[in-house]
Amino acid sequence: MRIFEPHIHMTSRTTDDYQSMYAVGVRALVEPAFWLGQPRTSVGSFTDYFDSLIGWERFRAGQYGIRHHCTIALNPKEANDPRCAPVLDVLPRYLAKDGVVAVGEIGYDSMTPAEDEAFGRQLALAAEHGLPALVHTPHRDKLAGTRRTLDVVAESGLSPGRVLVDHLNELTVRPVAESGCWLGFSIYPDTKMDPDRMVALLREYGTDRVLVNSAADWGHSDPLNTFRTGQAMLAAGFTEDQVRTVLWDNPVAFYGQSGRLVLDELPGFSLAADTFAGNSVLRGGRAG
Amino acid sequence: MTFRLGYGTNGFADHRLADALSVIADLGYTAVALTLDHRHLDPYAPELAGQLPELAGRLDRLGLRVVVETGARYLLDPYRKHHPTLISDGREVRIDLLARAIRIAAELGADCVSFFSGSVPAGLAPEHAWQRLRAGVAELLPVADRAGVPLGLEPEPGMLVERLDDALRLRTELGEPSALGITLDVGHCVAVEPTSAPDCLRRAAGLLVNVQLDDMRPGVHEHLEFGAGELDLAGCLAALDEIGYTGVAAVELPRHSHAGPELAASSIAALRAALPWLVRAEQQVRQRPEAIASLFPAAGRQLGRASLAPATDPAGLIGGTADDQARIRLIGALAAAAPDRLAAELETLYRYGDDAERRGVLRALTALEPSTELVTVGLELVRDAVRSNDLRLLAAAVGEFAAGHLDQHGWRHAVLKCLFTGVPLAAVAGLHRRADAELARMVTGFAEERTAAGRSVPSDALALLDRLDRLERKVA
Numbered sequence: 001m002r003i004f005e006p007h008i009h010m011t012s013r014t015t016d017d018y019q020s021m022y023a024v025g026v027r028a029l030v031e032p033a034f035w036l037g038q039p040r041t042s043v044g045s046f047t048d049y050f051d052s053l054i055g056w057e058r059f060r061a062g063q064y065g066i067r068h069h070c071t072i073a074l075n076p077k078e079a080n081d082p083r084c085a086p087v088l089d090v091l092p093r094y095l096a097k098d099g100v101v102a103v104g105e106i107g108y109d110s111m112t113p114a115e116d117e118a119f120g121r122q123l124a125l126a127a128e129h130g131l132p133a134l135v136h137t138p139h140r141d142k143l144a145g146t147r148r149t150l151d152v153v154a155e156s157g158l159s160p161g162r163v164l165v166d167h168l169n170e171l172t173v174r175p176v177a178e179s180g181c182w183l184g185f186s187i188y189p190d191t192k193m194d195p196d197r198m199v200a201l202l203r204e205y206g207t208d209r210v211l212v213n214s215a216a217d218w219g220h221s222d223p224l225n226t227f228r229t230g231q232a233m234l235a236a237g238f239t240e241d242q243v244r245t246v247l248w249d250n251p252v253a254f255y256g257q258s259g260r261l262v263l264d265e266l267p268g269f270s271l272a273a274d275t276f277a278g279n280s281v282l283r284g285g286r287a288g
Numbered sequence: 289m290t291f292r293l294g295y296g297t298n299g300f301a302d303h304r305l306a307d308a309l310s311v312i313a314d315l316g317y318t319a320v321a322l323t324l325d326h327r328h329l330d331p332y333a334p335e336l337a338g339q340l341p342e343l344a345g346r347l348d349r350l351g352l353r354v355v356v357e358t359g360a361r362y363l364l365d366p367y368r369k370h371h372p373t374l375i376s377d378g379r380e381v382r383i384d385l386l387a388r389a390i391r392i393a394a395e396l397g398a399d400c401v402s403f404f405s406g407s408v409p410a411g412l413a414p415e416h417a418w419q420r421l422r423a424g425v426a427e428l429l430p431v432a433d434r435a436g437v438p439l440g441l442e443p444e445p446g447m448l449v450e451r452l453d454d455a456l457r458l459r460t461e462l463g464e465p466s467a468l469g470i471t472l473d474v475g476h477c478v479a480v481e482p483t484s485a486p487d488c489l490r491r492a493a494g495l496l497v498n499v500q501l502d503d504m505r506p507g508v509h510e511h512l513e514f515g516a517g518e519l520d521l522a523g524c525l526a527a528l529d530e531i532g533y534t535g536v537a538a539v540e541l542p543r544h545s546h547a548g549p550e551l552a553a554s555s556i557a558a559l560r561a562a563l564p565w566l567v568r569a570e571q572q573v574r575q576r577p578e579a580i581a582s583l584f585p586a587a588g589r590q591l592g593r594a595s596l597a598p599a600t601d602p603a604g605l606i607g608g609t610a611d612d613q614a615r616i617r618l619i620g621a622l623a624a625a626a627p628d629r630l631a632a633e634l635e636t637l638y639r640y641g642d643d644a645e646r647r648g649v650l651r652a653l654t655a656l657e658p659s660t661e662l663v664t665v666g667l668e669l670v671r672d673a674v675r676s677n678d679l680r681l682l683a684a685a686v687g688e689f690a691a692g693h694l695d696q697h698g699w700r701h702a703v704l705k706c707l708f709t710g711v712p713l714a715a716v717a718g719l720h721r722r723a724d725a726e727l728a729r730m731v732t733g734f735a736e737e738r739t740a741a742g743r744s745v746p747s748d749a750l751a752l753l754d755r756l757d758r759l760e761r762k763v764a
Contacts, residue, residue, distance in 0.1 A: 047640070051642075054642050055642055055643065090640070092581060092582060093581055093582075093585075093636075093640040094640070095582070096581065096582035096583075096584075096585040096586055097585045097642055098585065098588060098589060098642065098644070129582070259589075260589065
């Protein structure tokens, strides 16, 4: 099974996770920019994070044979903090970088005017930079938040085919499916979706425009849940082609709209004795 | 620096000159090919002297570079098109017109004056025609020399000088004078040349003073809009970029004045679509310097990241990479467009840059005018790069800029770090100029430490020590 993990926060994960993911077939991933659990206090904190997403984390993933891409944005939660909102002005610098394949995560947390402003501006940035948009749907008041999200997307002029609406469930899937946007489902150990419920939704809605992710981060989450969903699909009678559609072809088609995916296999990654900015991740240093 | 796209005023014959220039500039052209004609800057008009400074000011305000063309149809003879020529009876009239054109070009600050040879008149032997042509051009060369405006001889289908080879032969016979360049119409190349238009441009490379752009079909001398003939437009623009042409390349559609503005608009759209990415990016930076923020990161995606010398320098540590080279050019465009903001923008590009962008900034420092501000910022960036342990960043930091400006202590430590991390010393500019006894002492210590640890000493280090040692003995 070859897997494109379309949503995972590797910054919060260990090298063991990279190894386990590679072992089950993950060869490429997208790490969306989000909040850190601990609130940020300045724009500088964002730029250090973005630099890490386009540099260090990309290098780290490469050492384990996984192609790393990212999305860049001001997340909805921190859009409400006046110390953080000015990061909107430096986003264009980052949206032009190699490895940046979408604007995201954007959308709503508590549906405040500040979130409206950040969401609208970032949808416009996506159009301007020729990038698709990854939209997070809120944890609370989810159905209303999802409907409002779709209204804002419709008004933005960005075509629904360039928008992925994420963290959907049985209650929010229908309006998104009808909108023409791509549908993202996060498979979590306890909350959001689980592999069996996901299989039931795939039966009902089919595999078109559906992406499955682990959304693993610093909370209780599991980077192998994407793989487990693939297994659950096979156990439920889906074909290998259908599994490939959901776990590889769909994320490649969606993020491929950026023109910036790099998917060829990393050459001899497991033996790479390289260093990043002088940091010898593989201990022992260079020969000679 | 790259070439400038322009439009010929002979495609706006039904417009007042001032209006034509405004439309051309509004559409985004940055140059104009000005055909002197009875309606456009009549070279015989009594009020010409007063018109010239005004026109020069207008061109300057509109940001239009200019070349002067002399292909007006009925300027000299109301009955016979293009008459008299340099080889017909009355050729002194043509010589006088061209001399006037040269003086006008000088006053306008034009790049050149383009001219054609003329058709061989009935009854005149071709060798006599050739002698007349050569004599006429020879008479004009000192005028062009004095004015500092080169002539551009344009091969024209059906005329004595019909192909590039004819023009080159005349140049050779005249002793390859610097005041005689070549004007090439790429449409004419399609119509009459044995090789492709891009090949003709490459052959004319160092001699090109003016280029005319239009489509054409083989064997038919009819100026067509882009796409209507068989011209490889993208290939021509890529060839101009490749040969480093920095002059004017202007659309030549003299039979389309009835729809001048429409053709000028559709032509620039076709040109933009056909431009090599880097050329277009340079134009965007010149027009809107802040565009560099999104173009600079895209260079690797557009042009690749290969070493410029893959066989001898696979990682591009010594000579850099394709994306480095593109970024150096983008910064060159920025330096020309916004010199006062250059140092600050370089710092921003570096600070927000990924590793490849940082290397591009460092490698660009060498080619820039070293103003106090630029040197201050450049040194900060070089010191930042030297602090890192990233081989490629370090290699990009120890170029000519560091050799010229980094303090001796900092420079020695940069060299030592190259040895330590495995950057070949061939990447260090000015090594032999700046290496001194203190560096020898440091490198000796490094070699001793390596030997004590049972590790090999890089051959670069040994070679450097050997050289410094011999120098010292020579001094002693």
